[in-house]
Amino acid sequence: MAREREGAERRSRGLAPFGTVPATTSARMSAQKRTNTTPEMLLRKQLHAKGLRYRVNMPIPGLPRRRADITFTRAKLAVFVDGCFWHRCPTHATDPATRGEWWRQKLDGNVARDRETDEHLRRLGWSVLRFWEHEDMEQAARVVAAAVSRSDR
Template identity: 50%
Template structure:
């Protein structure tokens, strides 16, 4: 099982690629432009438009597990300082942001496989996604949120247990009074 520890260790794809520039935290984007890709065909454009951005099967399974555990949450809540970005599952009372990341788009260290066509462009594109993830995590942590990143292949029950444990620690901290 892979959690966010690989991300925290700095194994981001974007860090090692020479065509990617420096992060601009004011807008959460990378400043160097992408390599020029070959123009995609109409069929490829149709396929890309059909890829779900939210309410994916892994996200629905995680939400169902959290609900089964009695946790209530909001979905697709805007990230406080960056309203164009959204939190997949937000436990607002405990200020926990849960993201369910797809292996391809978020460069899973276990399953990353770059397409053979337009390889440089895909390297750049996926690098910007992981850079934006890291920037979003930083913005949320600076606003007092805990961030949980799950991979689409993570075990749903383990993911639910992890989020529930964090929720309990944040909502019901242990008493510090002496008996």
Template identity: 40%
Template sequence: MKPTPASASRETRAPTPQRSATMRAVKSRGNTTTEVRMAKILREHRISGWRRHWPIAGTPDFAFPKEKVAVMTHGCFWHGCPKHYRRPIDNASYWAAKVERNMKRDRLVRGRLRRTGWAVLTFWEHDLKCSESVAARIRRSLEKRGRIAA
């Protein structure tokens, strides 16, 4: 039998029932890395008035209810970042479908929020590396929506 490269065998390998059961048992703990980083930026730049997981359509990561500004923070892998997303080799069809569902849900949530009068800001994981530009973008949106600059 001729050996095949490891990547070729992984790409076509179907998950076993045991592996599927294990993966189903892994529960999400939320988008903690990006959300914690965003909260740190908001505090660092003394931007107030935000709430985490405000109960509106789509439950954005952060909301400024008074100004009706929703802030979504997306991990580059989970939401298909156009700059950084790389499809995994293992179980490629599963991951392609998973990320596509996430992207579709993101579009639907943005549309629903906008139709109800909310401004929606989306920040990718890599955007959070430059806290000054993130804070400036949020401040501009809040000012457009009536907040007096501090």
């Protein structure tokens, strides 16, 4: 009861309750694009130019609230374009100074969820390709096209 009262008091002063994200941070995070990011659109454009057709933002079977950026259902190939910040790119990852422990847990959880998703798809017989947002999307399209081509044999 005291904790609820304390949470209500913090909210009335414009502060977030303990264990939650400040409202301004939550708003910024909610505004981040989840689909149709610039790198993803560049990759899709390259794939389309190569004559490849695919599904976008397809739900992953058996994993609620998870989606693949690009899928080739006949080839059973899932493609992800990961953002450097959100998925902890080894080259560009940064650690926010404010609320460092909360962010560490959040970002480590994203990476763990990525690995779990990859493993789940592989158990279902799918191949998984992941590219960082900073990678050359023309080269990524060549890698994807080769994987699709191999599956057609």
